[in-house]
Amino acid sequence: MKWQRIPEDRVFRVNGKLMTVRVDPGETLLHVLRDGLGLTGPKAGCENGDCGACTVLLDGVPVKSCMVPAAECFDKEIVTVEGLEDRALTEAMLEESAFQCGYCASGFLVNLHALFDKHENPPKEVVDEWLASNLCRCTGYAGIRRGVERYMNKR
Amino acid sequence: MIQPDVSYGRPSTMEEALEAYRLEQEAGRKAVYYAGGTEIATLGRKGYLDAQSLLDLKGIEEATELSLRDGVLRIGAALPLNVVIDSRLFPLFSRAASGIADRTVRNRLSVGGNIAGRLPYREAVLPFLLAGASVVLFGPEGLRKLPLMDCFDKRIALEAGEFILRFEVPEAALHLPFYSLRRTGPAKVDYPIVHAAAVKAHGALRLAFSGLCAYPFRSAAVEEALAASGPKEQRVRHALTLLPGPVREDFRAGREYRLHLTVLALGEILENLEEAE
Numbered sequence: 001m002k003w004q005r006i007p008e009d010r011v012f013r014v015n016g017k018l019m020t021v022r023v024d025p026g027e028t029l030l031h032v033l034r035d036g037l038g039l040t041g042p043k044a045g046c047e048n049g050d051c052g053a054c055t056v057l058l059d060g061v062p063v064k065s066c067m068v069p070a071a072e073c074f075d076k077e078i079v080t081v082e083g084l085e086d087r088a089l090t091e092a093m094l095e096e097s098a099f100q101c102g103y104c105a106s107g108f109l110v111n112l113h114a115l116f117d118k119h120e121n122p123p124k125e126v127v128d129e130w131l132a133s134n135l136c137r138c139t140g141y142a143g144i145r146r147g148v149e150r151y152m153n154k155r
Numbered sequence: 156m157i158q159p160d161v162s163y164g165r166p167s168t169m170e171e172a173l174e175a176y177r178l179e180q181e182a183g184r185k186a187v188y189y190a191g192g193t194e195i196a197t198l199g200r201k202g203y204l205d206a207q208s209l210l211d212l213k214g215i216e217e218a219t220e221l222s223l224r225d226g227v228l229r230i231g232a233a234l235p236l237n238v239v240i241d242s243r244l245f246p247l248f249s250r251a252a253s254g255i256a257d258r259t260v261r262n263r264l265s266v267g268g269n270i271a272g273r274l275p276y277r278e279a280v281l282p283f284l285l286a287g288a289s290v291v292l293f294g295p296e297g298l299r300k301l302p303l304m305d306c307f308d309k310r311i312a313l314e315a316g317e318f319i320l321r322f323e324v325p326e327a328a329l330h331l332p333f334y335s336l337r338r339t340g341p342a343k344v345d346y347p348i349v350h351a352a353a354v355k356a357h358g359a360l361r362l363a364f365s366g367l368c369a370y371p372f373r374s375a376a377v378e379e380a381l382a383a384s385g386p387k388e389q390r391v392r393h394a395l396t397l398l399p400g401p402v403r404e405d406f407r408a409g410r411e412y413r414l415h416l417t418v419l420a421l422g423e424i425l426e427n428l429e430e431a432e
Contacts, residue, residue, distance in 0.1 A: 001171050003162045
């Protein structure tokens with residue numbers, strides 16, 4: 001087993017592209033994405049796993065990137081909000097004015113993208129469970145809920 | 156940043172993990188095992204992470220197993236909670252663990268990490284305590300398989316350098332009638348004020364709690380008191396005098412409110428499980 005003890009250049013697969021970035025073994029995935037790769041879609045909110053603004057997909061599974069050691073992600077497929085190809089969900093959110101300041105938007109969009117990848121037509125309790133992972137400090141939850149419903153009706 | 160000047164290693168066998176742990180200790184560096192990383196990230200951010208080396212157990216096959224064979228469900232300790240919850244192989248686990256943190260966090264938070272971590276709730280242990288599960292540990296003494304009830308007193312007893320490999324649940328216990336109630340404050344995503352879980356096995360009720368005292372527990376005295384004859388309310392009141400420790404009191408709830416919620420929970424459990432086959 002090889003220890004990583006000092007910052008090293010590592011190759012990450014992010015949004016379908018191979019990218020080389022210097023990774024400190026004590027750094028979180030969030031800051032490698034933002035500061036190392038310039039992908040500022042994932043936001044630094046609470047940095048405590050509570051708010052979900054930093055949500056990204058790791059091998060298709062939504063995770064809070066502020067809680068993931070970057071050193072373990074070199075063999076994973078990472079997708080940030082910049083890499084989401086399906087615009088229909090974003091459009092539905094815009095049509096419902098779901099987001100106000102927008103700081104939480106990328107986390108909600110990534111998480112909802114994963115929800116609809118896993119469940120074609122999720123029942124309300126499943127949507128509620130997934131939405132509970134993200135906080136909106138503008139308290140725009142009703143708009144976000146309308147955006148989800150609009151998207152589900154359009155699918 | 157979780158912590159500056161920390162080292163990261165990902166062993167691929169349990170022997171390799173143990174050897175790496177030993178060598179780090181010899182070199183004067185404190186190593187910690189982890190799988191999900193949620194707790195180390197939180198502790199590190201606050202400057203409370205007392206370790207210089209992180210040993211990631213997710214590369215160890217035996218720690219990521221999820222299988223039902225030969226009458227035993229094996230649940231690797233490095234598996235994320237959601238993998239076990241979503242498998243529906245152990246319905247009580249799916250119910251009891253689905254209130255822990257939020258869904259996205261549960262995609263990382265590991266079964267072993269929840270149970271061996273520093274937070275006092277450790278709700279994932281409740282279904283294992285109720286199902287008569289065993290725990291398989293690996294450490295300097297090699298592999299040890301123990302009934303969980305024998306090595307869980309407030310927290311799981313691990314030797315220095317030892318880690319949890321997996322939990323083993325007898326297939327016969329997977330589908331026992333169960334009831335689980337988790338009460339939080341106004342926010343649904345929060346630590347429990349009281350989490351009471353129960354199964355009915357061989358005609359007897361088994362109960363386990365988190366949030367009620369400073370640690371999770373299953374108590375034979377409480378179970379016996381509830382099984383005694385007499386009016387339901389009297390049995391519940393008597394059972395609550397036999398708790399293994401003081402009732403927790405914090406900013407989430409005072410002692411009286413916790414006890415009140417527990418009385419209600421026990422009433423519901425008795426109502427739903429006493430007549431169950």
